[in-house]
Amino acid sequence: MTPRQQDILGAIVELYAKTAEPVGSMALCEQFETSSATIRAEMAALEAGGYIMQPHISAGRVPTDKGYRAYVNALDEPTHDGRHEQALAHQIRTSGEHERTIKNAVESLAHVTSNLGLATIGANLYLTGMAGLFQHPEFNGGRQAYEVARLLDSLEEWLAEAAPNAPISVYIGRENPIGRASGATLIISRFQSPFSSRSYIGVLGPTRQNYGPVIGLVQYTGKLLEEALN
Numbered sequence: 001m002t003p004r005q006q007d008i009l010g011a012i013v014e015l016y017a018k019t020a021e022p023v024g025s026m027a028l029c030e031q032f033e034t035s036s037a038t039i040r041a042e043m044a045a046l047e048a049g050g051y052i053m054q055p056h057i058s059a060g061r062v063p064t065d066k067g068y069r070a071y072v073n074a075l076d077e078p079t080h081d082g083r084h085e086q087a088l089a090h091q092i093r094t095s096g097e098h099e100r101t102i103k104n105a106v107e108s109l110a111h112v113t114s115n116l117g118l119a120t121i122g123a124n125l126y127l128t129g130m131a132g133l134f135q136h137p138e139f140n141g142g143r144q145a146y147e148v149a150r151l152l153d154s155l156e157e158w159l160a161e162a163a164p165n166a167p168i169s170v171y172i173g174r175e176n177p178i179g180r181a182s183g184a185t186l187i188i189s190r191f192q193s194p195f196s197s198r199s200y201i202g203v204l205g206p207t208r209q210n211y212g213p214v215i216g217l218v219q220y221t222g223k224l225l226e227e228a229l230n
Contacts (some may be wrong), residue, residue, distance in 0.1 A: 001049065006074060008032065008042050009051055013063050013071045017210045020137055022060030065173035068185070068207055072170055078216030084112040085220050092224045098195075101228050102126055105201060109221050113214050115205030118155070119225075122196035125156045138206040144183050151179030151186070152204070163198055164190060168219045173207045185209050189222030193229045201225055 001009070011031055012023045025039040032039065043061055046052045051067035054060070063071070091108040095101035102119055103126060110117030110129030119126040139145045158178055171177075171186040187209075188202035202218050 001046070001051070001070065004032075005042050005046055006070075008039065009046055009063070009067055010071055010074070012043075012046075012052060012061060013068065014210070016062055017208050020208060022055055022062050024060035027060070063207075065175065065207065068172045068209075068211070069175070072172065072211050072215075075212055075215070078168075078219055079212035080216050080220075081112075081213050084213075084217055087112065088217065088221055089224055092221070092228050095228070098229055102225065103128075105221055105225050105228075109201065109203060109217065113203050113205065113217055115203035115209075115214070116152075117201075117203055119199075119201040120156050120159055121193055121199045124195075127152070133205065136206045136208075138183050138208065143181060147179040147182035148184050148204070149179075151176060151182055151184060154178045155186075159188070159200055160198060164188060164200075166190070167222070168215055170211070170215065183207055185211075187211075187215055187218050189218045191222040191226040193226065195229070199225075 008028060011028055015023050015027060025036045025043060028039045029036050043052065047061065050064060051070055052061040053064050055062055088108050091104045092101055095104045102121060106117040106119050106126045107128050110132060114132055116127065116129040116133040133139060134145065139148055167189060169188045173183060174180045176186055183206060184204055185207045186202060186204050188200050190200050193199040201222050203214065
């Protein structure tokens with residue numbers, strides 16, 4: 001992939017995350033200050049490489065799981081969202097007892113990311129934001145909603161078995177070991193707690209995700225919880 005193709009892929013990922021509509025070449029012309037024909041040629045190359053696809057005839061293009069993975073791998077660092085980080089810090093640092101601190105962290109993370117918030121600490125699983133998750137058009141009934149439910153049913157056991165060690169782990173679409181056809185992304189941060197050596201907090205949402213800010217918020221929440229609980 002050339003640097004310009006990488007930039008065009010990034011623009012498609014970000015615009016599709018915002019609009020939930022396939023992205024056409026005309027939408028990118030002004031941003032890249034080039035002709036529609038040039039953009040179409042670059043998009044054709046990205047499609048041939050499996051990074052984007054055309055969901056319907058005469059439609060624009062949307063990222064594939066491979067495209068999202070290339071985009072996430074190219075992120076230099078998570079994006080910092082000062083306003084939402086401040087809100088998260090206030091909710092977590094003023095919670096008082098540990099149980100309320102964990103619940104506030106999950107609820108606040110779900111709210112600021114518009115995803116399902118989750119945490120697993122020892123044998124306890126915390127989930128909130130289910131209604132928000134199923135408001136995304138990707139999960140509006142059908143097979144994908146069923147696959148998301150399968151993933152959530154087995155999430156705690158899978159995390160205990162897999163025990164991801166990275167400070168932040170991102171499982172995109174078919175990278176998920178369960179619910180592979182869900183079209184969902186799981187973003188998980190591992191952190192230290194006095195209750196379990198395997199404590200995680202994160203979000204579950206559609207692959208159509210604003211990855212930079214969401215990854216940053218998940219990682220920041222993990223750090224806040226680590227400070228608050230230890």
